[in-house]
Amino acid sequence: MPKRSATIVGLSEWTPKRVWDEPMFSLEAHARLAAEVLEDAGIDKAEVDGFVVSGVYESPMFGPSAAAEYLGIHTNFAELVDLGGATACGMIWRAAAAIEVGACETCLVLCPSVTPPFPTGAAPRKMDFPIYLGGDAWGSPQGQFEIPEGLVAATPSFAMVAQRYMARYGLREETLAKIAVEARDNAQRNPQAIFHDKPITIDDVMNSRMVCDPLKLLEIVMPCFGGAAVLLTTPERAKRTPHRPVYVSGFGEHCTHKSITYAPDLLDNPIRVAADRAFAMAGAERSAVDMASMYDCFTITVLVTIENAGFCGKGEGEKFVSEHSLRWDGDWPLNTHGGQLGMGQAGTAGGMSHATEAVRQLMGRAGERQLAKADLAYVNGTGGMMAEQVALIFEGA
Amino acid sequence: MGLQHTESGRPLPLPNPTTQPYFDGAKERKLRMQRCPRDGFFFYPRSRCPVCLGDDWSWEDTSGRGSVHSFTVDRIGHVPALRELAPFAIAIVELEEGPRITARLVDVDADSVEVGLAVEASYEDVGDMTVVHFRPASSATSAPATSPAFA
Numbered sequence: 001m002p003k004r005s006a007t008i009v010g011l012s013e014w015t016p017k018r019v020w021d022e023p024m025f026s027l028e029a030h031a032r033l034a035a036e037v038l039e040d041a042g043i044d045k046a047e048v049d050g051f052v053v054s055g056v057y058e059s060p061m062f063g064p065s066a067a068a069e070y071l072g073i074h075t076n077f078a079e080l081v082d083l084g085g086a087t088a089c090g091m092i093w094r095a096a097a098a099i100e101v102g103a104c105e106t107c108l109v110l111c112p113s114v115t116p117p118f119p120t121g122a123a124p125r126k127m128d129f130p131i132y133l134g135g136d137a138w139g140s141p142q143g144q145f146e147i148p149e150g151l152v153a154a155t156p157s158f159a160m161v162a163q164r165y166m167a168r169y170g171l172r173e174e175t176l177a178k179i180a181v182e183a184r185d186n187a188q189r190n191p192q193a194i195f196h197d198k199p200i201t202i203d204d205v206m207n208s209r210m211v212c213d214p215l216k217l218l219e220i221v222m223p224c225f226g227g228a229a230v231l232l233t234t235p236e237r238a239k240r241t242p243h244r245p246v247y248v249s250g251f252g253e254h255c256t257h258k259s260i261t262y263a264p265d266l267l268d269n270p271i272r273v274a275a276d277r278a279f280a281m282a283g284a285e286r287s288a289v290d291m292a293s294m295y296d297c298f299t300i301t302v303l304v305t306i307e308n309a310g311f312c313g314k315g316e317g318e319k320f321v322s323e324h325s326l327r328w329d330g331d332w333p334l335n336t337h338g339g340q341l342g343m344g345q346a347g348t349a350g351g352m353s354h355a356t357e358a359v360r361q362l363m364g365r366a367g368e369r370q371l372a373k374a375d376l377a378y379v380n381g382t383g384g385m386m387a388e389q390v391a392l393i394f395e396g397a
Numbered sequence: 398m399g400l401q402h403t404e405s406g407r408p409l410p411l412p413n414p415t416t417q418p419y420f421d422g423a424k425e426r427k428l429r430m431q432r433c434p435r436d437g438f439f440f441y442p443r444s445r446c447p448v449c450l451g452d453d454w455s456w457e458d459t460s461g462r463g464s465v466h467s468f469t470v471d472r473i474g475h476v477p478a479l480r481e482l483a484p485f486a487i488a489i490v491e492l493e494e495g496p497r498i499t500a501r502l503v504d505v506d507a508d509s510v511e512v513g514l515a516v517e518a519s520y521e522d523v524g525d526m527t528v529v530h531f532r533p534a535s536s537a538t539s540a541p542a543t544s545p546a547f548a
Binding site: 131132135138139141144145146147148149150151152153155156159160162163164166209210211212213215259260261262266 | 466528
């Protein structure tokens, strides 16, 4: 029996799309996700007293209360999480912790990433990818010392992690390519994946366009729109829900920097501390994990995360990836939904996809990619430039 | 917004009172950073030392020399106004004095850059601003200005 006492009892996940063809406001998307996740869990809206959001576009300030008001929910716990790609995992443990300490009993965790309708009369325009990632604010160090030099977006930063790794330990580019290929393999079993029906080979990855050495186009996630949500409640209330409850039995979070320039060590990432804390809290061994669901904005992110989360030693990532099959039917199932490399990166819902997939597997709802044994899952999120990382341990009830 | 832009849209730093001495140093061809009496040099410029939070630091000139801690070659130019310069190398440089700073590498074939390459600061005047890049270290102490490609 898990020591902790908060459970995930429902989920909703929208199929990622490159172009969002049903424009809706962020508030409307929050409402739709809430309705869907409550229906999935068979829980009445009146029971909800906790609320975690990752940003409400129509309310840059007071986001949680704006969304709670729109949904007509009176909260005992209202939270906004801002951890980049680690946001979804950070939201989940905060919701679990709030339930454990009794701050609330039933908590919505909502991650929409959609396109709003255009103002009446205004010409439609494409949404720009914010390559400066907020680093152009007045007084920002990035605006003064990095953006003018071309260090923007995320690919150059993760490419520098990969170059450092290659110089320190040696690494064949084909090993990184294998991570992308196996993510795609898994995506073939996920009808919601943006790359469903589009398998790739090692050669395809190796021959794809070099973007930032050594990262090639097929090693980089596709930005999409979408949305995902989970619902957490107490184990007592979970007994009344239709699915196998999933305990959040351990969590850890660690952050050491924002820009990759100031990372204490490019190859000793915050997830090492976060994963150690999560496993210790859960009282679980890494060898007992049935599946891993690791943030995969780039292939290199997966390789260094496997090492730093303690599934192999430092410098042994290449050997680990080479010797194991990371497919859903392999000996070390990783990102069975296809990861974000295979499914698409729908804003904070992309980070949430790692959690929803683990929940799906532990609930036994993963369809044609269902694992034979799925009782213990390791999930993590990576925010910014390997900067803020969150580890979660999920256990089936 | 914390940037200014050239007419061609190239982003340039917008200094503030805390960071202005760094850019004044660059104009004088010095890589000037803050030094804490207990914890040594730190970068980027801050109101307090990021190790001890002391505010008794002083501005001092570094050697401007260091080595490539890591790098990448941006083949597409993620900043639209820098697209025509691609491919170009971006490096995290570890200075002899300890701090790390990220900048473009100039006067170098991007495909020849390696981790560990010895580099030195290189200064480029753009309008009223001076920005800092790095280039392969040379024995010459008064090398010419940066590549025209970055003007």
